Amino acid sequence: MEPVNLLIDQLHGIARGAITLVPSLTVAIIVIFLAWLVNKLAAAALARTLRRTRLRKSLQELFTLLTSIAIWVIGIMIAAVILFPGLTPASILAGLGIGSVAIGFAFKDVFENFLAGIIILFRREMRIGDHVECEGVEGVVARIAIRESHIRQTDGQLVIVPNSILFKNPVTVRTDQEHRRVTVICGVAYDVDVDEARTVITDAVRGCDTVISDSKPIQIFAQEFASSSINFEVTWWTGSKPVEVRASRDQVVAAVKRALDDAGIEIPFPYRTLTFKEPLPLQRAPENKEQPADDD
Incomplete structure (x- = not known):
């Protein structure tokens, strides 16, 4: 019967300990409830305050999250000290420090992305x-x-x-500035006057409504002697969005092609000239004449 009596005494001790913890547990629960209530009120007040600022929405959410974490950490620390009187704020902070190091090593990538996100949110x-x-x-x-x-x-x-x-x-x-510079290459034949071709290309680019020509320069430079053409570097400014760049490039290319055709300026196809050191003899291929068939 001794083991049974020992078990009963242990259960009685646990029950008495639990009863003695009831007041502390009740106060700890009240503290947690107050932390929840303070968190709700602080979040609402902070949201109203941040709404008057020009901070981006993600940055407002960050401030709300950090405030909520601080309130919950303080509330849980107070409740733990009340529930376990042997604990002190210093011992709790020491335990949090050791735990944070272990968690930091385990979730290194998560914390790296978190800190990088905070820095990115403050970027303009x-x-x-x-x-x-x-x-x-x-x-x-x-x-x-x-x-x-x-x-x-x-x-x-x-x-x-x-x-x-x-x-x-x-x-x-790409959209940091309102306007962006665009460049295409246009080639003309070698027998074309370079200055005339430059003038025709410039007028064609200036006539496009997607080209910003009043405040930004249109630049046409002869770039190189290519294999079959003299290439011009055609540069202009347009909107910075990708769709605006594509639309402007389409309009400029079509306008330059049309203007060069109207001016009779050739945009040559690539061709190759073969040079031989010695004269090549030309030999006429023999003609195959059909023999008339004999009439039987």
Whole structure:
């Protein structure tokens, strides 16, 4: 019977300990409830305050998240000290420090993306709606979150890029400026007057409505002696969005081709001239004459 009595005594001890913890547990639950209530009120007040600022939505969400984490950490620490009087804020912080190191090693990539996302959110150069290109991914920035950014490609596909990639690699923001310079190569035949061809090309480019010619220069430079033509570098400015660049290039190429045709200036096909050191004898091929058939 001794083992049974020992078990009963242990159960009685556990019950008495639980009863003694009821007041502390009740206060701890009240503290957790108050932390939840304070978190809700702080989030609402912070949202109203941030709404008056010009901060991007993702950055507002970051501030709300950090405030919520701080309130919950303080509330849980107070509840733990009340429930377990032997704990102190210093011991809790020491335990959090050791645990954070272990968690940091286990979730290195997650924290790297998190910190990179915070830095990217404070950047002013890359905004939602910008057309960017990074590591072969090109499209419109649809969302900038804490750990990843959403880029919508021109074909409609959504690419979720970890923020660490955008932070550690060069990012080309194609719509950072309102206008972008476009260049095409146009070749004319060698027997064409270069100045005349330049004038015809310039007038054709200036006549396109997608070309910005009042504040940006149109530049036409003879570039090189190619194998079958003299190539001109045709440069102009247009809108910075990719669709605007494609539309302007289409219009300029069509206008230059039409103007050169109207002026009688040839855009030559590639051709090759063969030169032989010695004269080549020409030999006429024998003619095969059909013999008339004998009449039997």
